[in-house]
Amino acid sequence: MEFTTLTVTTARHVATVTLNRPDVRNAFNETVIAELTGAFRALGAEPEVRAIVLAGNGPAFCAGADLNWMKKMAGYSNEENHADALTLAEMLYTIWSCPKPVIARIHGDTYAGGVGLAAACDIAVAADHAHFCLSEARLGLLPATISPYVIRAMGEQAARRYFITAERFDAAEALRLGFVHAVAGADALDAKVNEISAALVANSPNAVRESKRLVREVAGRPIDDDLLADTAERIAAIRASDEGREGVRSFLEKRTPAWRPA
Incomplete structure (x- = not known):
């Protein structure tokens, strides 16, 4: 598989899909969406892969939508906006329904659609310095396509608060809500992810x-x-x-x- 916005590696039955746009804090656009969809479909069908880690390169896990992509969308018709949003919805569903278990390795900022990416994974492990924000309401938007996964991951009552306030919350709060399953220091994050990956591969x-x-x-x-x-x-x-x-x-x-x- 050849990608321009991702790197994909496999070792000991674990594939790691890394968002690789550190200059824009791994914000996604139509190319990232298409490549994530393709990567997870392919890895889901790969017999040697037993678990998948979703990670980000650089200072952030994922800052949500790319600003240039958002500027382009501002000129779309309703039909074009619907078609564009549907590709994002299909990408999230591909991750959520992937037959292989998916671990989100979360570090740094995780905003808007990045929260949706984390929520679509089966297991989420966050660095203790990670921060989360469902920031859509600040821009006059809705976290609509990510909502099925975020509401399942943090619960209806918490989603109601963070959808409408767009407050930032930290890794400790994400753990309290059950949005993430474990929190580790930055130097112990990979060890925790590897521990969970090894447990999956042993089964x-x-x-x-x-x-x-x-x-x-x-x-x-x-x-x-x-x-x-x-x-x-x-x-x-x-x-x-x-x-x-x-x-x-x-x-x-x-x-x-x-x-x-x-």
Whole structure:
């Protein structure tokens, strides 16, 4: 894969996708959106990749939308604005629905659409100096395309506050809200990300993929006969799968399962 706004590397079953526009604090435009969509679709289909880290190069994780892109959008028709916004919505959905688990490695400022990027990931780890801001209301705009992911990640009540106040909040507050899962010092951020990545890689790839899908498809559903039947079918299917059988056998035989790297 060749990119102009990203770098993509893979080591020990973990792919790292790095936003690489440090001169504009990794703000995104139509090229970044298209490349992120393409990268996550490709990595999601790559058998050797078991986890993906989304990171940023330079002083910020992602400052939201590129100013030049925003200037261009100011002259768009309603139809053009809708089509443009839909590409952003599709990119966020591609990350959120990627069959591989995605870890956001957050450092520095994370603003507007950058908050949406972090929220679309499965796990978020922030440096203790990171700051967040849903700044759209200051510009007369809405965090509309990112809202499904941000509301899920921080909760409705917190989203209501930060959407309408556009206040900055720090990593400690993000942790308190549950928006991020862990906070680490700048010098320990990579170690924490690597620790979580290693835990993901040690698990059954099929079980990880199906667990991610399970949360997506079960959350919010009523606990009724349909859900009971659905969840029973899921566990029955995975028990009969190759990795399910191998996992049980390896546990009973007190050995390492075949999928675990040496």
